[in-house]
Amino acid sequence: GQKLSPQSILCQLRDRVNMSTIERSELPPEASYWSDYLPIESFQKKVGRLGRCAVVSSAGSMKFSKLGEEIDSHDAVIRFNAAPTSGFEEDVGTKTTFRLLNSQLVSESNLRFLEDPMYRTGILLMWDPSQYKADLRQWHLNPDYKFYDRFVKYRRMNPEQPFYILNPQSSWQLWDVIQENSSEKIQPDPPSSGLLGIVLLMNLCDQVNVYEFVPSKRRTDQCHYYHRFFDQACTMGAYHPLMYEKNLIKKLNQGDDNTIYYSGKVTLPGLNGLQC
Numbered sequence: 001g002q003k004l005s006p007q008s009i010l011c012q013l014r015d016r017v018n019m020s021t022i023e024r025s026e027l028p029p030e031a032s033y034w035s036d037y038l039p040i041e042s043f044q045k046k047v048g049r050l051g052r053c054a055v056v057s058s059a060g061s062m063k064f065s066k067l068g069e070e071i072d073s074h075d076a077v078i079r080f081n082a083a084p085t086s087g088f089e090e091d092v093g094t095k096t097t098f099r100l101l102n103s104q105l106v107s108e109s110n111l112r113f114l115e116d117p118m119y120r121t122g123i124l125l126m127w128d129p130s131q132y133k134a135d136l137r138q139w140h141l142n143p144d145y146k147f148y149d150r151f152v153k154y155r156r157m158n159p160e161q162p163f164y165i166l167n168p169q170s171s172w173q174l175w176d177v178i179q180e181n182s183s184e185k186i187q188p189d190p191p192s193s194g195l196l197g198i199v200l201l202m203n204l205c206d207q208v209n210v211y212e213f214v215p216s217k218r219r220t221d222q223c224h225y226y227h228r229f230f231d232q233a234c235t236m237g238a239y240h241p242l243m244y245e246k247n248l249i250k251k252l253n254q255g256d257d258n259t260i261y262y263s264g265k266v267t268l269p270g271l272n273g274l275q276c
């Protein structure tokens with residue numbers, strides 16, 4: 001791994017990771033039975049540019065944080081997968097501007113994506129791990145999860161709710177930046193939804209506050225704030241290179257270490273104003 005300055009890492013994130021959503025025209029005609037259900041208006045255009053944004057990790061250490069009000073004071077808030085607000089408002093807030101889902105959540109019927117009303121708030125985004133450097137045609141033929149049917153079903157049931165799919169190449173572009181900035185060789189598995197959400201918002205917002213991605217003193221083996229299930233791999237990583245993701249984000253923190261210790265908050269700059 002190279003030792004880049006925080007500023008150069010930010011420039012890499014801006015210039016090498018294309019955090020775009022896919023558009024109908026980018027997919028082969030054989031994909032039209034599902035790609036025709038992608039929104040017509042582009043994600044960038046729909047959202048525009050945002051001021052202060054918050055990323056809420058799903059970590060168990062969100063519990064008892066009392067960060068809810070602070071999180072809701074942001075212009076936009078992103079949450080992940082099955083993370084609820086209902087019943088946890090005091091700790092995680094109530095606002096959901098974006099929800100980033102992995103394709104497993106969309107595809108597996110026992111996860112109740114079609115049924116649970118929680119998903120019907122905010123702009124939805126889904127990502128699916130492709131093979132390293134696969135193009136869109138190859139990915140369409142061989143996605144990690146066969147999300148198409150349920151994606152179409154959801155869109156037909158909720159046609160007014162924007163629902164985008166991230167370009168599958170962006171997760172590997174991001175993985176490259178993580179690997180190049182780590183001293184060890186990392187197992188090539190895609191970054192977590194959390195890191196994808198962080199970089200997505202860095203592309204949209206002037207400032208991004210990230211909560212309990214780099215854990216505070218509340219750090220716990222409880223996996224999620226909303227379940228009593230314990231596994232330290234949820235915080236440190238097993239499949240996703242979470243420890244390396246967290247080291248990278250810690251390096252980019254513009255706040256101080258005390259703020260991480262007490263509130264689990266890291267402050268990152270938006271990528272738009274950056275001078276590279």
Ligand code: NCC
Nearest residue numbers: 057058059060080081102105192193194195213223234235
């Ligand atoms: O757990 P998950 O992630 O939904 O969490 C969302 C993001 O929050 C951050 N996180 C979570 C727990 C924790 N203790 N520390 C954290 O920092 C991470 O950045 C994480 O990405 C995923 O990334 O998509 C993941 O999804 C789950 C699961 O598929 C969904 O929750 C749907 O049920 C994965 N778990 C399993 O497959 C069992 C998890 O590995 C990654």
